[in-house]
Amino acid sequence: MTDRRPFDGQLALADLHSALADPALESMTFLNEVGGRHPEALSLAAGRPYEEFFEIEAIHRYLRRFEQYLTADRNLNPDQVRQAFFQYGRTKGIIHELVARNLAADEGIEVDPEAIVVTVGCQEAMYLVLRALRRDERDAVLAIAPTYVGLTGAARLVDMPVRTVRSGPDGVDLDDLAAVLHRTRGEGLRPRALYLLPDHSNPSGLSLGPAERRALLELAEREDLLLLEDNPYGLFAAASADRPSTLKALDTARRVVYLGSYAKTGLPGARVGFVVADQRVTAPSGASTLFADELAKLKSMVTVNTSPISQAVIAGKLLEHEGSLLRANEREIALYRDNLARLLGGLAALFPAGSGVHWNTPKGGFFLVVTVPFKVDDELLERSARDYGLLWTPMHHFYDGPEAAYQLRLSVSVLTPDQVDEGVRRLGRLINDQQA
Numbered sequence: 163m164t165d166r167r168p169f170d171g172q173l174a175l176a177d178l179h180s181a182l183a184d185p186a187l188e189s190m191t192f193l194n195e196v197g198g199r200h201p202e203a204l205s206l207a208a209g210r211p212y213e214e215f216f217e218i219e220a221i222h223r224y225l226r227r228f229e230q231y232l233t234a235d236r237n238l239n240p241d242q243v244r245q246a247f248f249q250y251g252r253t254k255g256i257i258h259e260l261v262a263r264n265l266a267a268d269e270g271i272e273v274d275p276e277a278i279v280v281t282v283g284c285q286e287a288m289y290l291v292l293r294a295l296r297r298d299e300r301d302a303v304l305a306i307a308p309t310y311v312g313l314t315g316a317a318r319l320v321d322m323p324v325r326t327v328r329s330g331p332d333g334v335d336l337d338d339l340a341a342v343l344h345r346t347r348g349e350g351l352r353p354r355a356l357y358l359l360p361d362h363s364n365p366s367g368l369s370l371g372p373a374e375r376r377a378l379l380e381l382a383e384r385e386d387l388l389l390l391e392d393n394p395y396g397l398f399a400a401a402s403a404d405r406p407s408t409l410k411a412l413d414t415a416r417r418v419v420y421l422g423s424y425a426k427t428g429l430p431g432a433r434v435g436f437v438v439a440d441q442r443v444t445a446p447s448g449a450s451t452l453f454a455d456e457l458a459k460l461k462s463m464v465t466v467n468t469s470p471i472s473q474a475v476i477a478g479k480l481l482e483h484e485g486s487l488l489r490a491n492e493r494e495i496a497l498y499r500d501n502l503a504r505l506l507g508g509l510a511a512l513f514p515a516g517s518g519v520h521w522n523t524p525k526g527g528f529f530l531v532v533t534v535p536f537k538v539d540d541e542l543l544e545r546s547a548r549d550y551g552l553l554w555t556p557m558h559h560f561y562d563g564p565e566a567a568y569q570l571r572l573s574v575s576v577l578t579p580d581q582v583d584e585g586v587r588r589l590g591r592l593i594n595d596q597q598a
Contacts, residue, residue, distance in 0.1 A: 224478025255280025362527020508586030
């Protein structure tokens with residue numbers, strides 16, 4: 163028998179999952195707390211969609227439109243319609259056919275609806291894919307640096323190491339990718355997939371050009387590598403001509419697992435995302451299933467299903483706009499284009515060549531990165547919010563490169579055009595005061 167001290171209601175952090183002590187999981191909490199302490203500050207930090215176009219009545223309208231679809235298009239009787247709204251619903255989702263229609267309309271992606279799993283936001287889709295790919299401690303995921311903190315956090319939760327690849331001016335350094343693959347395999351690890359946002363990436367704002375997309379697909383085929391394409395910002399190009407085909411639309415070898423979200427284009431509060439996983443999974447017996455079906459098994463033990471009410475709201479919005487979110491987001495797309503142009507113009511007016519301040523020029527989306535000649539840290543962000551009424555995001559929250567200490571991310575998605583102009587003026591005062 164061993165003597166045990168009475169339980170005093172305390173748990174040791176060292177006895178819990180190691181991810182809980184990882185700074186990557188603390189970044190989002192910290193940034194939200196800064197915003198909460200300074201609610202009056204203008205936010206060039208938030209990546210949320212613009213809120214002024216939200217209408218409560220639209221939610222009711224979308225629900226009624228989905229009900230009409232179930233009755234008129236699906237020929238469901240009243241009991242079946244009631245069950246569709248109120249019961250759990252199947253694990254893979256109840257709007258998969260409408261998601262497939264949306265992908266065909268807006269992205270040129272033709273996919274079997276059964277290859278789609280509707281998830282609780284894109285974050286769950288990421289987690290499910292990484293959980294499925296991580297068989298043992300030898301498996302690793304690659305990501306283009308700087309990368310979305312949600313991917314880093316999901317990888318930590320499934321005990322999967324992340325190996326970073328340089329971004330390069332065209333979104334990805336293919337030579338570095340090949341070198342990282344070789345080096346990772348030399349360490350005895352198995353690189354299972356490369357995660358990337360090819361369109362207006364969060365946080366860098368960078369996009370892959372058409373030639374780089376095809377070259378990346380060819381490299382993935384040579385190296386037997388999956389690509390995890392995350393595309394929440396693809397509709398928000400600065401010009402219609404700057405919308406190249408998605409990797410999934412170009413994918414003829416089923417190398418791409420496509421991660422989607424309706425948070426930016428549908429309704430963020432619905433928390434609806436999806437994953438297109440049309441790869442085949444072969445068992446030792448020779449039996450074959452869709453990768454989507456394997457992901458659904460995992461989902462059944464994580465969230466059981468995605469809220470049918472949330473799915474109905476998104477479905478109603480899709481139906482109202484004939485399956486196209488390009489149509490549904492015409493006002494938002496115009497606003498984001500204007501805001502990005504104002505941000506770029508304002509920076510150019512304040513910081514001419516030789517000022518020591520420079521930035522990238524995204525082809526759309528919400529984000530850009532500014533590099534300054536002084537250290538950018540959480541303490542400076544706190545001071546910016548308190549003394550200048552301005553929020554932004556230190557880039558060290560996204561990657562560990564030495565240049566990250568001198569960079570900040572700006573986002574244009576939640577402000578009016580006039581607020582963007584004012585935000586740039588406040589940023590100018592902060593930077594000039596730091597350099598004084």
